[in-house]
Amino acid sequence: MDSSIVSPIHSSISEEAVQNAVSPSGHVWNKGQKFGFRLLFLFFVLMSIPWNIRWYTDLFAIDWTSLHYRDLYDIARFQPSFPMLTKWLPEWYGYNDWIIVLLFSLIGALLWSAVDKKARDYRKLYYWLMVVARYRAGIGIIGFAFTKVLPVQMPYPSEGLLNTNFGDLTPQKIYWLSIGIVPWYQVFAGIVELLAGSLLFFRKTTFYGAALLVGALGSITFVNFAYDGGVHIYASYFVLFGSFILSYYVSDIYRLMILEQVTVPRHYYPKFRRNWQHVVRFGLKTVVLVLFLGVLFYVQLLNFWYDPYKQPSSPGVAKLRGYYQVDEFYLNGKLIPFNPNDSLRWQDLTFEKWSSLTFKVNRAQPLDLSNGGGSPIRDVDRTFEIAGVAGGRRVYHYYADTITQTLYLEDKNIAAARFPASVKRRNVDYPNRQGAGQTAIDDIYPADWISSTAWQHIGKEDQMIDPRGATARRSRDFVKAPLPLIRNKMVLQYRTSDNGSTVVLEGLNESRDSIKVVLKRQHRNYTLTKSTLDAGSYDRKE
Numbered sequence: 001m002d003s004s005i006v007s008p009i010h011s012s013i014s015e016e017a018v019q020n021a022v023s024p025s026g027h028v029w030n031k032g033q034k035f036g037f038r039l040l041f042l043f044f045v046l047m048s049i050p051w052n053i054r055w056y057t058d059l060f061a062i063d064w065t066s067l068h069y070r071d072l073y074d075i076a077r078f079q080p081s082f083p084m085l086t087k088w089l090p091e092w093y094g095y096n097d098w099i100i101v102l103l104f105s106l107i108g109a110l111l112w113s114a115v116d117k118k119a120r121d122y123r124k125l126y127y128w129l130m131v132v133a134r135y136r137a138g139i140g141i142i143g144f145a146f147t148k149v150l151p152v153q154m155p156y157p158s159e160g161l162l163n164t165n166f167g168d169l170t171p172q173k174i175y176w177l178s179i180g181i182v183p184w185y186q187v188f189a190g191i192v193e194l195l196a197g198s199l200l201f202f203r204k205t206t207f208y209g210a211a212l213l214v215g216a217l218g219s220i221t222f223v224n225f226a227y228d229g230g231v232h233i234y235a236s237y238f239v240l241f242g243s244f245i246l247s248y249y250v251s252d253i254y255r256l257m258i259l260e261q262v263t264v265p266r267h268y269y270p271k272f273r274r275n276w277q278h279v280v281r282f283g284l285k286t287v288v289l290v291l292f293l294g295v296l297f298y299v300q301l302l303n304f305w306y307d308p309y310k311q312p313s314s315p316g317v318a319k320l321r322g323y324y325q326v327d328e329f330y331l332n333g334k335l336i337p338f339n340p341n342d343s344l345r346w347q348d349l350t351f352e353k354w355s356s357l358t359f360k361v362n363r364a365q366p367l368d369l370s371n372g373g374g375s376p377i378r379d380v381d382r383t384f385e386i387a388g389v390a391g392g393r394r395v396y397h398y399y400a401d402t403i404t405q406t407l408y409l410e411d412k413n414i415a416a417a418r419f420p421a422s423v424k425r426r427n428v429d430y431p432n433r434q435g436a437g438q439t440a441i442d443d444i445y446p447a448d449w450i451s452s453t454a455w456q457h458i459g460k461e462d463q464m465i466d467p468r469g470a471t472a473r474r475s476r477d478f479v480k481a482p483l484p485l486i487r488n489k490m491v492l493q494y495r496t497s498d499n500g501s502t503v504v505l506e507g508l509n510e511s512r513d514s515i516k517v518v519l520k521r522q523h524r525n526y527t528l529t530k531s532t533l534d535a536g537s538y539d540r541k542e
Contacts, residue, residue: 306469
């Protein structure tokens with residue numbers, strides 16, 4: 001079964017030197033080597049298996065005729081998860097699942113050693129373990145890479161974020177925005193990850209792919225530790241796989257680079273003697289390359305153009321978009337003069353190009369410590385604008401009835417949301433969210449706070465997106481009931497004057513108090529260069 005690739009040697013090098021340089025392929029492994037391999041084999045195989053039942057249910061629910069980018073991304077993006085076991089362990093930077101896998105592997109290696117005492121070596125299993133590690137790391141990092149190549153992972157700052165004080169941002173938010181303001185650098189980082197993953201699919205370029213993977217993801221791991229970015233575990237997952245793949249080449253590199261000896265690498269490759277074996281091998285590789293390099297790129301491109309997952313996809317009211325100063329603010333008919341320390345008066349306001357309204361008020365609220373990611377479909381659940389933002393900035397999603405010029409607004413800060421008394425909270429619904437509000441109270445707005453007539457004017461949210469971005473997954477998720485949360489709500493009517501330079505909002509706030517807000521449009525010239533890689537499509541006619 002042995003075969004090898006031997007690099008050409010210059011004629012001045014003696015045959016004896018060549019023989020001494022070739023790594024031995026037929027020697028018997030000692031007990032330590034065999035036990036170490038058994039442990040590593042079980043560990044990396046277990047690390048390469050999706051242990052969450054939801055992974056399999058999502059896989060079988062995919063409509064392959066109408067793919068959403070998240071369909072393929074979720075196939076690629078997984079890591080070990082044993083919540084029923086890790087809850088008994090002390091928290092260790094989120095790596096408890098790895099510890100569980102290591103314990104299982106250790107037990108398995110001990111049992112394997114007791115049963116299998118005749119094996120001379122495990123060269124064949126080592127080859128196939130490397131195949132598993134290469135493809136797991138390659139597929140996983142490519143899924144990660146395309147969200148940077150087509151920059152949606154770290155969006156360009158919204159109007160509201162551009163008008164948020166630097167000191168009101170968490171370190172994580174500062175880092176993500178620092179990448180978001182230079183989208184072409186984000187593209188470069190994605191290309192590096194994409195190249196690393198692609199090189200791992202081919203045996204002759206495996207070393208270069210693994211080296212690139214360790215370098216790129218090692219940096220990301222440390223950045224996430226430094227900025228408390230929240231994805232250090234998944235980033236270090238690839239560093240672990242890349243390091244294991246690189247370890248295969250360590251002895252040859254040490255002999256060549258450190259000892260300066262003639263080195264001829266010798267690799268074990270299985271011989272495929274039958275035609276069907278070649279068909280299966282190249283067929284599977286072709287499927288992987290087409291699916292994760294071709295199809296995934298295409299569906300990610302559609303997501304970038306029409307439905308970027310961290311930005312709302314629905315366009316906002318075009319004539320309202322912009323940044324405003326609050327000129328007058330009335331609460332229950334009483335004019336409240338400007339005072340930056342006032343806890344009720346709004347200070348500034350933005351209408352984004354999508355369906356979000358933000359304003360600043362000098363009143364603290366619970367802080368959403370997530371990175372605004374995940375896989376939300378509804379615009380109200382896309383929280384990147386408010387995640388990691390303090391200082392009184394409020395962000396509301398709105399539905400616009402443009403016939404009656406009425407906005408129906410819901411608070412996007414999930415950390416400030418509340419649970420109905422009848423609903424039992426599930427942690428899986430609110431990952432990394434600082435624990436959403438615990439107070440079980442009734443919603444002061446009625447269930448039909450948006451009337452059926454208003455819904456007829458507004459239309460269906462799943463149809464507000466550009467039709468080219470519509471997918472089966474998106475339609476399926478809109479059929480489901482929204483998360484059982486009580487959010488702050490407002491109902492405001494709007495009108496404009498002075499060619500749109502003045503906007504008046506009037507209606508009921510989150511406490512159902514009467515408010516009237518007179519806004520004056522401000523044209524701000526930002527020092528930041530406007531992004532040339534804007535995601536989303538927001539210029540559809542109303």
